[in-house]
Amino acid sequence: MKKLLALFLAGAMMLSLAACGGDDTKETEAAKVTAADTKAAETKAADTKADETKGAGEEKPAGNGETYKIGLAAMLTGDNALNGERMQKASEMVIAQYNEAAGYEKFVLNTEDDLTTNEGALTAVQKLISDGCLAIIGPHRSSAALAVSDTVAEQQVCVLVGGTSVAIDGSNNYMFRTRASDAIMATVAATFCKDTLEAKKVGILHASDEYGQGGADAAMAFFDAQGIEYVDCPHNVNDVDFTSAILECQSAGCDTVFTWTHDAETAIIYQQLATYMPEVNKIASPGLTLDNVLNLCEDNWVDGAYSVTDFISTSTDTVAVDFVKAYEGLYGETPDLYAAAYYGAAVTICEAILACEEAGEVTPQAVRDAIAAGETKTLPTGDFYNDDANNLVHSCVIAKLNGKAPEFVQSVSE
């Protein structure tokens, strides 16, 4: 009897899941229709492309009527599923815009879950390559990017990764970085500490993994060069108590606290800073501007803190404003740095494929070369162009939190 009941319940769960799946498809379709309807709100990049591609859907299909596959290896399950969802939404938005401009389904987005693991990333990327994708958006994390590095180089299909670690050193010609590296962002944050916050002694609280250590190393190199004292306080990923590190900073007389760590840890550090060092100047890694961190915080924990990030939705830049409008119109939510960064990645790939089509050869190698040689494009996260180390983005934004609302302070270029 118990087994029958369990079977019945499981069956009901499966049916409800199937029903949810149906809604999801409808949502995607609806998103496409909305994309068409809100053409006026489309971003500058897509509008420019629409002009270029023969009539924006009123004429016959542009080019040779071919369909091109683009891959997306996103963190759809695991620790960063919410961020992966934003990657997916932004990429789908770009594909919808370009298909609208082409007048037919010119681009197809193949999405695979990378499980937020290195192994999962390699499997997802390999599947996308086997499915015939011309280029791949993601994986996001630095270690996942390093895990797929040899495979993409061997199979000559490029990936546009979000990993900001300094370990992604540009030596792989098939790997482009679509966010400013830790070296850039952390150096910008350190410079801000010196110039604006006038820091004399800085407490550096950072994760001991590739992300936290990379940022901390860049900041420490800057402080060493400038003769600014600092206290290095590393912690393990998933730690929940930072009081000893904070008290160490307090007893060392730090006037500024620089945090470079993950989302949950950031929220806890800010809670504990509010208790032990409420008056200290604070500057954080990009996570502090994300909703999933701010939703964990009280206003007074983060009020007045600064953050260096790729993008904030209150940016005054016209391209960013257009992007925010279009994204909000489509999904009813405000885009974050994940959406903005991968919007840029998707636009870059679509533009490269269109350039290849014009040149008469659309292969993964040609797409890679087109990305490498592509002209500078202004996108929500700044100007996209390739440098010697295969970095596509060279700027970041400093935001100040007013309560829990990130406000644009300034944009800093490399």
Next chain:
Amino acid sequence: MNNMKNNKNMKNALKWAVVLAVVLCLPNIIRNDYWMVVFVRVLINIVLVLGLNLITGLIGQMNLGSAGIYALGAYSSALFVKNTGLSPWLGLLVAVVTGIVIGLVLGYPSLRLKGVYFSLTTIGFTQVVQIFLNNMTKVTGGSQGLKSIAPFSIFGFQFDSYIKSYYLYVAFVLIAIFCAVRIVNSKWGRLYRSLRDNSDAVEMSGINIADVKVKAFIAAAIFGTVAGAMYAHFYGYISPSTYTVDISMNFVLMLLVGGLGSVSGAMFGAVIVTILPELLRGLGNYYLITFYIIIFLGILFFPNGWVEAASRPIKKIIAKRKKEESASGEK
């Protein structure tokens, strides 16, 4: 009687020959790099789960430290090869030695700990290993890990493609199966089972439990470290973020699906838990939840594993046929 035994052995040999033939033909049937990566993952997982089966399946101690063992195997082999420039085969040997050391380190505490306390200790072991790998930056590359780890090679022949690695790893798995079968069916296997069922009775029989348990842990750790070395030399990149308690849980899941204590069950579990999510990818955002529902139902309805559940009707048919044969013989 001898004829019957020979017949049974013949049938078993035939069954394994068919499986081996299918395994060897797979790369020619499925010409797809993605699936080759998945199959290699299956082979690596089989080696590790065969070792885990000795501790969790036979002795009945829930080991959640597989990720730590796996990590140390991968790092010991990779570091040796990167620092000395010597052959990955010697790296594999270093991984085996590492396995012996881990077996001793984990084996002795297991003499004093049981049940949930032992599981918590093994979780702690994984955490310690991960933190150690993260923080020993100068030795392990820290959080950025180790890249460009050389693949296996024999006399200049590099196993540097998915298909070549696949065939090499099939050979590894065959050796691992041979060792596992020998252990499970030997007096050691019977001792392990009896330890699970009633360790006091075993001790009363004059058997040195400490020695038996430590040897079991050493054997299991060697399987784990060899799997780790296979992983490192196949993927070419390792980082501490790979080796979390989550993957330890996944290995235990493989064992539960296949059935605790059986070699074929451990293999089947590794195959199912690795391949099924890939087959379900078509379900989009719901593929993992569907996978876990299937696993949950499987464990609920077939607590002794899917292999046992699948073989039950076959066994019934055979028993029925035998009964009929003996009845007709009597007539």
